[in-house]
Amino acid sequence: MSTAVEALRDTPFTVAGRTFHSRLMVGTGKYQDNETMVRAIEASGAEIVTVAVRRVDLDRTKESGVLHHLDPRKYFLLANTAGCYTAQDAVRYARLAREAGFNDFIKLEVIGDQETLLPDVQGLLDAARTLVGEGFKVLAYTNEDLVTALRLEEAGCAAVMPLASPIGSGLGLLNPYGVRTIKRRLKVPVVVDAGVGTASDACLTMEQGVDGILMNTALASARDPVGMAHAMRLAVEAGRGAYLAGRMPRREVAVPSSPLEGLLD
Amino acid sequence: MTDTIDVTINGEPRVVAAGATLLELLASLELDPRAVVVEHNRAIVRRPHLSGVTVADGDAIELVHFVGGG
Numbered sequence: 001m002s003t004a005v006e007a008l009r010d011t012p013f014t015v016a017g018r019t020f021h022s023r024l025m026v027g028t029g030k031y032q033d034n035e036t037m038v039r040a041i042e043a044s045g046a047e048i049v050t051v052a053v054r055r056v057d058l059d060r061t062k063e064s065g066v067l068h069h070l071d072p073r074k075y076f077l078l079a080n081t082a083g084c085y086t087a088q089d090a091v092r093y094a095r096l097a098r099e100a101g102f103n104d105f106i107k108l109e110v111i112g113d114q115e116t117l118l119p120d121v122q123g124l125l126d127a128a129r130t131l132v133g134e135g136f137k138v139l140a141y142t143n144e145d146l147v148t149a150l151r152l153e154e155a156g157c158a159a160v161m162p163l164a165s166p167i168g169s170g171l172g173l174l175n176p177y178g179v180r181t182i183k184r185r186l187k188v189p190v191v192v193d194a195g196v197g198t199a200s201d202a203c204l205t206m207e208q209g210v211d212g213i214l215m216n217t218a219l220a221s222a223r224d225p226v227g228m229a230h231a232m233r234l235a236v237e238a239g240r241g242a243y244l245a246g247r248m249p250r251r252e253v254a255v256p257s258s259p260l261e262g263l264l265d
Numbered sequence: 266m267t268d269t270i271d272v273t274i275n276g277e278p279r280v281v282a283a284g285a286t287l288l289e290l291l292a293s294l295e296l297d298p299r300a301v302v303v304e305h306n307r308a309i310v311r312r313p314h315l316s317g318v319t320v321a322d323g324d325a326i327e328l329v330h331f332v333g334g335g
Binding site: 029030031054055056060065167194214 | 274275276277294295296300301302304307309311327328329330331332333334335
């Protein structure tokens with residue numbers, strides 16, 4: 001017999017053999033202060049948090065290191081190659097990130113266009129092949145193109161991360177069909193990365209059946225980042241639950257919910 | 266004979282003591298070697314080896330760490 005509790009049962013979210021309890025991953029950039037960031041991450045329930053690799057500020061005009069605020073024993077640090085425009089740069093950043101000593105996961109970004117921050121898929125594939133060959137667990141940020149996603153999987157990526165819409169845009173899920181198709185065709189986890197703006201975007205994205213969502217600006221640029229983090233946590237769970245439950249078919253005509261029998265003459 | 270050399274650290278010209286190791290360089294910058302990753306002339310130098318690499322005139326050194334990002 002099916003119960004409500006059973007309906008919520010889910011398979012674990014596993015990437016490269018590692019299982020995580022939350023399907024929501026969050027970034028650590030652009031918060032107005034570190035205390036808000038820490039509280040927002042806490043409220044999001046996320047276990048995987050992304051970080052970037054940058055030069056140390058030698059003059060100490062500001063303390064930019066994120067590890068002063070985040071406990072790496074509590075969170076799984078996923079370093080990114082954000083800001084890289086070539087495969088060589090991305091490989092260089094990935095190697096530096098791994099040397100920091102936390103794990104061999106890398107969120108691979110190779111950007112092809114400064115205005116849209118859309119990925120350079122050729123550079124992405126080149127870097128992915130190199131990094132997989134060096135033993136990295138590559139989570140590749142890509143667009144919603146199926147063929148690129150298939151090539152990234154063939155290259156040995158641990159997860160493929162199509163965008164909902166451009167990084168930091170908050171435009172939401174622009175191509176549900178593309179994302180759904182990638183999820184249907186790939187065996188590795190599909191995590192939507194970038195573009196989610198508010199809770200309904202996150203819910204709609206999870207309803208496509210993807211394995212998770214990674215977001216940053218939607219929390220950091222909300223009026224109340226902690227409140228939005230909580231809303232996103234619920235939205236990801238709701239969207240996942242609705243996907244697992246299976247939505248009703250769409251119909252172009254009305255179908256009455258009340259019986260047609262027993263109506264008065 | 267000079268007792269200093271010119272190097273580039275994080276893209277900035279710097280004058281450091283001749284004969285300094287990378288570990289001594291980090292100490293002079295008051296950086297905890299556990300909190301930074303060191304790239305020396307484009308090659309990563311692992312923490313245990315920082316005391317065994319001497320900085321030479323003209324070297325390019327990058328000192329990086331994790332910052333907030335998406």
